[in-house]
Amino acid sequence: MKRKVAGLVLAATLALTGAGEAVARTILFVGNSFTYGHGSPVRRYHPERVMDLNGEGVGGVPALFKTFADQAGLDWQVSLETAGGQDLAFHLERRGQRIDRAWDVVVLQGFSTLDAANPGDPTKHVVAARALADMMLRANPRVSVRLVSTWPRADLAYRPGSPWSGKPVAALAETVAQANRLAAEGNARFGAALPVGAAWLRAIEAGVADPNPYDGITFDKIDLWTWDHYHASTEGYYLEALVEFGAITGVDPRTLGARERAAEDLGMNPQVAVRLQQIAAETLGLAGAPAPAPVRKR
Template sequence: MHPLRPVRLLAISAFLFTACLQAQNILFVGNSFTFVPSPLDIGTVTDLNAGKPGGVPAIFEVLAVAGGKTPTVSMETVGGKTLQFHYETKRELIDKAWDIVILQDYSTGPIPEANGGTKSFDSFRAHVPKLKELFTAQNPKVKIWLYETWARPDVVMKGRFATIEDMQAGLRSAYSAAAKDNALQGWVPVGDTFLAAVKQGLADNPATPDSEGPLKIWGKDNYHQSAIGAYISALLFYGRIYDADPRDLPSDNAAAVRIKLSTEDSKKLQALAWEQLQLVKQP
């Protein structure tokens, strides 16, 4: 055997292994907190409901490509719906072999005090393991992440919570506990990062009379995320799914340019995402 052949074979094997890790089938399951703003006219995401894909999955796909990855990204989202809805009515669409799955429940669903009872909380707790069983039956090695959503300024403004910090504490507790109790890959701190952006003077909290920062991460309805909010979410998913540093992405990537982020703001949000990912202890 040629003396260089083993080295070449090892190099080829390493390349193929890396390529396999990058070329993953990724599914986002959720509602408007996943697909808004939609369409964003970027990304090549497949909408399993035959709609117009956008939002977080589309931005994530662009960031992944900018980071040298080659994922195949799909989404199954319906506005205002819970994980129970997706399990019961969209099962045929999502019952496939995925490498990565991101699950997002209704915005106030996991918080009992936000809904006047425990029905939605019980539904959340019951359907995370049901969905895990569904996906692991197709691929025992699937990695499942929970999408920790954000506190809603509109809910705070209506007096249902005193502050966005109070509402976020409930979401954090629910998502982190569900990830741990069901031995999932973990949870992605989107809502906590929104809160950190406000506390660090990067973004404004519409629920207060003060202007904490210049960036608008909530939409005009004080409910959904803005394009910038979706960009923050996508940065977090990029960092968590690939165990990568979002700061290494080009600050002038196609998504940042499309939503008209300045290079300075883009860098600040990449640093914020990295910082918040380091603070979350996964199961």
């Protein structure tokens, strides 16, 4: 009898602590236009499915995450706090009281060049990320804080005048990823960074996405950037959401399939949706055939 009780306790513990378990959980997305979906229909995608703490009617990437979770039969309560053109220090200093509560998972997305005044300098980003993580830890000692390693900006790589001008398109993404590694170094409160930039680069290397929108889009390739070559297109935000969903929940993005609801709602080519699901899965290190499809809620 004691062994049976011990086994039940262990199973319950694993259900609470294991990655990707289908338990009711809360998640907060903190970020800027890269999170709320500037330049695409994603910005106003089903805001009723999420809680916008600013009351601005944003759906964004968090609403895509929620839509994926519902289709997978997962109970996630999704909230967001976003502000265009801002870094993590802004959210800490100006929105701290709004977000200072207990969450199971917190996703932090900083400024695209880390520091608007000193592009590429990680100092401000690292300090703010650690302070936000400390705040979240005080509210919930078991919180998982995840930093987003964002995508490269074509405008900074292919136009003159930026620190990344003339460098490989991957350079900015690696700058951000390195800053996130620095922030998390020696800090157990951070989970693994969310490799959105790596997924974009994989899509380019695999011939799924075009590497340079300034010289035209090659036939049969997608443009992950929107019209300003800075923010993401619908497909770019979709890939972002797939990576974050797979990394946080443990669900293989490929199980969403060609009839995935958000892709249908947004008018995406089903074949493109499947290709992006594959890119997300590869980026997350998932090999072989996907697991059986999850329960669908449509």
